[in-house]
Amino acid sequence: MSFDLKQLIRPHLLNLKPYSSARDEYKGTKGVFLDANENSYGSVTTEGNYSRYPDPLQHQVKEELSKIKGSPAAQIFLGNGSDEPIDLLFRIFCEPLKDNFIQTPPTYGMYQVCADINNVQTINVNLSPDFQLRTAEILAAVTPHTKLLFVCSPNNPSGNSLKEEDMILLLESFKGLVVVDEAYIDFSAQESFIKYLPKYPNLVVLQTFSKAWGLANLRCGMAFASSEIIAIMNKVKYPYNINGLTQALALDALRNIAKKNDYVARIIAQRKVLETDLARLPFVKRIHPSDANFILVAFENANELFAYLIDHEVITRSRTKVILCDDCIRVTVGTEAENEVFLNTVKSFYN
Numbered sequence: 225m226s227f228d229l230k231q232l233i234r235p236h237l238l239n240l241k242p243y244s245s246a247r248d249e250y251k252g253t254k255g256v257f258l259d260a261n262e263n264s265y266g267s268v269t270t271e272g273n274y275s276r277y278p279d280p281l282q283h284q285v286k287e288e289l290s291k292i293k294g295s296p297a298a299q300i301f302l303g304n305g306s307d308e309p310i311d312l313l314f315r316i317f318c319e320p321l322k323d324n325f326i327q328t329p330p331t332y333g334m335y336q337v338c339a340d341i342n343n344v345q346t347i348n349v350n351l352s353p354d355f356q357l358r359t360a361e362i363l364a365a366v367t368p369h370t371k372l373l374f375v376c377s378p379n380n381p382s383g384n385s386l387k388e389e390d391m392i393l394l395l396e397s398f399k400g401l402v403v404v405d406e407a408y409i410d411f412s413a414q415e416s417f418i419k420y421l422p423k424y425p426n427l428v429v430l431q432t433f434s435k436a437w438g439l440a441n442l443r444c445g446m447a448f449a450s451s452e453i454i455a456i457m458n459k460v461k462y463p464y465n466i467n468g469l470t471q472a473l474a475l476d477a478l479r480n481i482a483k484k485n486d487y488v489a490r491i492i493a494q495r496k497v498l499e500t501d502l503a504r505l506p507f508v509k510r511i512h513p514s515d516a517n518f519i520l521v522a523f524e525n526a527n528e529l530f531a532y533l534i535d536h537e538v539i540t541r542s543r544t545k546v547i548l549c550d551d552c553i554r555v556t557v558g559t560e561a562e563n564e565v566f567l568n569t570v571k572s573f574y575n
């Protein structure tokens with residue numbers, strides 16, 4: 225497979241001169257800082273001082289991440305949630321009204337939303353009924369204007385991991401970028417595709433602080449890719465896209481990895497409990513195998529059950545209208561107590 229990144233990037237971005245911030249131009253930390261038009265007296269808040277612009281390239285967080293993920297800091301991008309790198313990939317690689325991308329429904333909804341916002345055509349190649357990639361159909365759908373292929377593993381909303389050999393085949397056969405969204409990778413037995421970055425220059429791996437790390441509110445997503453891809457993402461992003469509080473808390477979290485691992489173990493144990501208990505219920509039609517922190521379950525009278533759950537203040541996600549997800553409700557694995565409330569309310573609906 226020949227891969228030429230320069231051919232893939234929208235031509236007008238190849239020579240883009242990025243914004244040069246005060247912190248790009250002077251990197252020292254000591255002195256009287258009168259270069260960024262900040263408020264030198266401090267912040268108008270009860271606590272804390274946020275008057276200084278944050279590190280535009282989040283060096284400390286990336287150094288710590290690099291140790292954990294085994295990927296050099298220059299191959300890491302941080303964004304405002306995973307949504308930012310998803311949107312940036314469309315803006316960098318897809319020419320509106322000309323280029324297209326492939327996704328494999330049922331899958332995460334933001335790929336299509338970002339494509340629509342950027343006026344980029346979506347090509348859908350549905351997963352198989354057991355939620356695996358149909359690689360031959362995907363490759364047959366590629367056109368000369370297909371720039372991106374998004375695959376999600378473990379997949380939202382089905383919960384399963386995609387077969388590694390299928391994703392490898394796509395990486396080896398598709399000349400555009402293969403974006404592997406690993407938002408739920410911590411809950412999976414499968415290893416991250418980050419290990420394949422040295423081998424595949426067309427690979428982008430997305431991860432997030434929103435799930436296993438328990439930091440959805442902070443809005444911090446990660447992209448791992450070649451240093452060339454990361455460099456162009458850094459050029460196109462807003463200068464200070466990750467605020468200082470988020471950087472500080474992400475760093476704190478990364479230094480507390482044992483707590484993350486403990487939460488993951490608890491969530492996986494609770495997922496097993498939920499699966500076992502649901503399997504005993506006669507009105508449960510199918511429990512889809514999950515490698516994530518949620519389970520997709522097909523119920524009898526799913527629409528009515530979903531409404532009943534809401535009436536009883538148990539909020540799940542109806543997926544009944546989603547392709548291949550007939551009669552399905554997606555339920556996040558909660559705490560022991562929350563799962564008990566969910567199960568008891570489900571049972572009371574059918575009694």
Ligand SMILES: Cc1ncc(COP(=O)(O)O)c(C=O)c1O
Pocket residue numbers: 304305306307308332376379380405407408431432433434440443444445
């Ligand atoms: C597959 C997938 N990718 C990305 C995200 C978004 O993550 P973030 O909170 O980092 O934007 C989600 C959120 O639900 C998701 O399901």
